[in-house]
Amino acid sequence: MSFVLDVFTVVAVAAGAFFFVAGTVGLLRFPDSLCRLHALTKADNLGLGLVVLGLLPQVEGALAAGRLIAVWLLAQLAGTTVTQLLARSARRSGPLA
Amino acid sequence: MTVAWAVDLGLAALIVAVAVATVTARGTFAAAVGFVACGLLLALAWVQLAAVDVALTEAAIGALTGMLLLGAAAHLHPTEAGMVAERPGVALRGAATLLCAVVTGALAIVVLSLPDPAPSLAPAAAAHLPATELGNPVTAVLMAYRAIDTLVEKVVVLVALLAVWSLAPDPRWGGRPGASRRRQRDDALAFLAQLLPPIGIVAGVYLVWTSADHPGGAFPGSTLLAAMWLLARMAGLVDAPAVSRRWLRIALVAGPVVFLAVGLAGFAWADRFLAYPDGWAKPLILGIEAAMTVSIAVTLAMLVEGPPERSLSPDAQRAAGERSSSGLEPEP
Amino acid sequence: MNPATIFGLCAAVLVGLGLFGVIVQPQPLRKLLAFNVLGGGVFLLFGIVARRGEAAGFGADPVPQAMVITGLVVAFAATALAVALLRRLFDETSRATLRPDDDGADS
Numbered sequence: 001m002s003f004v005l006d007v008f009t010v011v012a013v014a015a016g017a018f019f020f021v022a023g024t025v026g027l028l029r030f031p032d033s034l035c036r037l038h039a040l041t042k043a044d045n046l047g048l049g050l051v052v053l054g055l056l057p058q059v060e061g062a063l064a065a066g067r068l069i070a071v072w073l074l075a076q077l078a079g080t081t082v083t084q085l086l087a088r089s090a091r092r093s094g095p096l097a
Numbered sequence: 098m099t100v101a102w103a104v105d106l107g108l109a110a111l112i113v114a115v116a117v118a119t120v121t122a123r124g125t126f127a128a129a130v131g132f133v134a135c136g137l138l139l140a141l142a143w144v145q146l147a148a149v150d151v152a153l154t155e156a157a158i159g160a161l162t163g164m165l166l167l168g169a170a171a172h173l174h175p176t177e178a179g180m181v182a183e184r185p186g187v188a189l190r191g192a193a194t195l196l197c198a199v200v201t202g203a204l205a206i207v208v209l210s211l212p213d214p215a216p217s218l219a220p221a222a223a224a225h226l227p228a229t230e231l232g233n234p235v236t237a238v239l240m241a242y243r244a245i246d247t248l249v250e251k252v253v254v255l256v257a258l259l260a261v262w263s264l265a266p267d268p269r270w271g272g273r274p275g276a277s278r279r280r281q282r283d284d285a286l287a288f289l290a291q292l293l294p295p296i297g298i299v300a301g302v303y304l305v306w307t308s309a310d311h312p313g314g315a316f317p318g319s320t321l322l323a324a325m326w327l328l329a330r331m332a333g334l335v336d337a338p339a340v341s342r343r344w345l346r347i348a349l350v351a352g353p354v355v356f357l358a359v360g361l362a363g364f365a366w367a368d369r370f371l372a373y374p375d376g377w378a379k380p381l382i383l384g385i386e387a388a389m390t391v392s393i394a395v396t397l398a399m400l401v402e403g404p405p406e407r408s409l410s411p412d413a414q415r416a417a418g419e420r421s422s423s424g425l426e427p428e429p
Numbered sequence: 430m431n432p433a434t435i436f437g438l439c440a441a442v443l444v445g446l447g448l449f450g451v452i453v454q455p456q457p458l459r460k461l462l463a464f465n466v467l468g469g470g471v472f473l474l475f476g477i478v479a480r481r482g483e484a485a486g487f488g489a490d491p492v493p494q495a496m497v498i499t500g501l502v503v504a505f506a507a508t509a510l511a512v513a514l515l516r517r518l519f520d521e522t523s524r525a526t527l528r529p530d531d532d533g534a535d536s
Contacts, residue, residue, distance in 0.1 A: 074296070077289065084285035105432045109439035116443050116466050120450035128462050139469055142439070145432055146480045147488030151472075154498045158505045162465065169458055169512045176456070176525045183455035183528060193452040201445030208437030208477065217482030217490045224485075234491035235498070243495060250499045257506035261513040316498055393502075400509040403516065 005057040012054025019047035033090035037083050044079040048072055105145055112138045125170040125177060133163035149312035150235045153304065157320035164327065165401055230379040232310030239314070240382045244371045248356045251389065255349060258396050262340055265404040271341035272409050274402035280333035290332035297325035305390045309379065315386045315393065322394035327401055337402050339409055345395065352392025356385050437477040443470030457527055461511050468504050472497045 019042055026039020052072040056065050115138060119131035136159025143152035185193075222234045222242065229241045239247050265272070280287050304318035329335045338345045359381055363372040373381050443466055450463020475493045482490030519525045 074293075077292065081285045081289040088285075102430065102432070102435070105435045109435050112439055113442050113446075116446050116469075119466060120446050120454075120463050125456065125458055125462075128459060132462050132465060135466065135469065139473065142436055142473065143476060146436060146476045147483070148476055148479060148494045148497070151476065151494050151497050151501075154501050155472075158501050162505055162508055165509055165512050166458070166462065169515060172516055173456075173458055173519055173525050175523075176519065179524065180456045180526065183526065185453055185455070190453055193449050196452070197445040197449040200448055201441045204441035204444055204474070205438055208434060208441060208474070211437075211478070211481060215478075215481035215483075217484045218492045219482055219484040219487045219490045222485070222491050223487065234487055235494050238491045238495035239498065243492070246496075246499055250503055253503055254506045257510045260510050264513050264517045314498065316502055397502075397505070400506060403509075403513050 009054045009057055012050050016047045016050030016054065019043055019050065023047060034087055037087055037090070041079065041083055045076055048075055108138065108142055108145065112142060125173070126167070129163065129166040129170045132166060133159065136160075136163065150233070150308075150314050150317075153312065153317035154314065154320070157317040157324065160324055161320060161327075161397060161401055228375070228378065229373075229382070231382070233308055233312065235312070236308045236314060236382075240385065241373065241378065244356075244360075247389075248353065248360065248371070251353050251356065251392065254393065254396050254400075255353060258349070258400055261400060261404055263404075265340075265406070269405045269408050271339060272405040273339045273407045274337045274399065274405050275330075275407075277336060277407065278331065278333040284332065286332040287334060290329045290334050294325040294329055297321055297328075301325070301394075302390075305386055306383075308386070309383065315389050319390040319393040320397055322390070323398040323401070326394070326398050330402075337399075340399070340405050341409070345399075348391055348395045349399075350392070352385075352389040355388035359385055433477040433480045436473055436480075440470045440473035440477065443467070443473065446470075455526070457515055457525055458512075460527075461508060461515075465504070465508060468500075472500060475500075 023039050023041075023043025026042070027036050030036045030039055049072055052068050055068055059065055059068065112135065115131055115135045119128050119135055122128040122131055136155060140152045140156040140159065143149070143155055219234070222238060225242070226232075226234060226237055229237050231237045231241070301318040301321035304313040304321065305315050306313075308314040308318070326335070330337060360371040363370050366372075366374045366377075447463045447465075447467025447470060450466065451460050454460050454463060475497045476489075479489040479491070479493035479497075482493070484490070515525055
């Protein structure tokens with residue numbers, strides 16, 4: 001049973017890492033700020049979510065699992081707010097900022 | 098060479114790369130952003146070095162330092178163009194590179210030749226831990242074994258704040274620091290500043306409370322409280338207090354005063370400065386930590402705010418002059 | 430090649446980089462940034478000494494760790510004071526440079 005859980009952890013964390021790499025490639029290659037923000041939010045939500053999902057079988061107790069999920073939710077909250085503010089500022093400075 | 102070493106190597110290489118980017122970046126804003134990233138990676142390095150309390154403190158303080166430096170980079174942006182002319186020539190850069198290579202090499206030799214049964218104070222710390230009734234040795238060192246260092250550090254931070262306040266122009270003395278910020282309607286930042294501080298305050302107080310037995314501490318906890326207040330300030334939900342307000346000054350000195358009082362009382366009940374009587378160590382330490390948390394949170398927040406930049410209105414100045422017992426009369 | 434040695438070498442490089450930045454950068458704010466990188470390297474050196482002092486059931490020696498915590502907060506206070514000084518210098522003279530002015534500008 002623990003072997004299955006370990007395989008699940010590896011697969012989920014690897015998938016999350018893939019989304020992080022995809023987000024970074026988007027950050028480096030996309031032409032303007034709004035596109036780059038779009039790529040980064042994928043890393044923040046999906047990537048971190050998959051990593052957290054993969055780590056859930058490895059912790060003991062519902063409280064520790066709840067803490068991991070709280071980390072993911074707080075990172076999403078901060079990430080979305082910062083993305084909104086950056087997007088608003090990017091839109092004000094015109095295209096191709 | 099195991100997988101764990103690969104993680105450490107990768108982390109160390111990343112830290113060096115980001116530090117190089119910070120030192121050699123083109124613009125100050127890019128350098129400040131690089132520094133924030135460097136701080137975050139350093140916090141991860143601290144976790145790898147089994148220093149979780151330090152990692153929490155580094156992450157929290159790094160956030161405040163980043164805020165300070167980004168604000169300064171934005172404020173000092175008009176000077177960037179003029180500084181290009183002052184860049185040093187090849188000779189100075191070559192000499193500096195040589196000097197820094199020598200320093201790095203010397204430190205690397207020192208690191209590689211540290212004594213092998215490494216001397217450690219951990220057994221001594223462990224031996225006296227039951228007397229302090231604490232479970233976290235770092236808290237025991239901070240609040241019991243080397244409490245004098247913590248007391249002096251608090252006073253130093255307070256003196257730094259006084260030095261920052263003394264930089265205010267004469268007409269602004271006693272006023273509010275920083276620019277006033279009006280809250281914008283439907284602002285995402287206001288939403289975050291309404292949602293996050295309750296969570297942050299609970300987390301900050303928890304960090305202080307749990308530092309008795311688990312990693313945490315008064316420093317990361319109070320830094321978190323200061324950060325929550327600064328978030329509300331940035332969103333325009335609260336305004337900075339005028340530096341002449343009495344409650345502000347009481348909050349600032351409460352920590353050092355309580356610490357000093359307990360220290361002097363050590364003469365009475367255990368015949369040494371900052372000595373705790375048997376059985377009373379933990380309640381006294383928790384009491385000192387509570388007062389310390391309030392003081393440090395307020396001090397750090399006011400340090401980031403800076404010197405007063407807005408005068409009090411004449412009516413408020415007159416009222417402050419009547420109520421204040423410090424004898425300072427702000428000019429209307 | 431254990432974690433302490435790896436991070437110790439990293440700390441030595443950070444100290445060298447920070448020192449280079451302090452010497453070479455003309456802007457005071459950049460010097461301050463480089464000085465903070467230098468400080469980070471010094472604290473990391475404390476950290477590896479603490480890690481090597483693993484004994485008595487603790488993961489590391491707690492005394493250098495407590496020193497680093499104290500140092501971090503004091504370094505932040507010093508950085509805040511330096512930033513306040515720089516901003517005041519800029520507000521007064523519209524320049525932020527450490528070069529003494531030799532053109533009779535107001536001071």
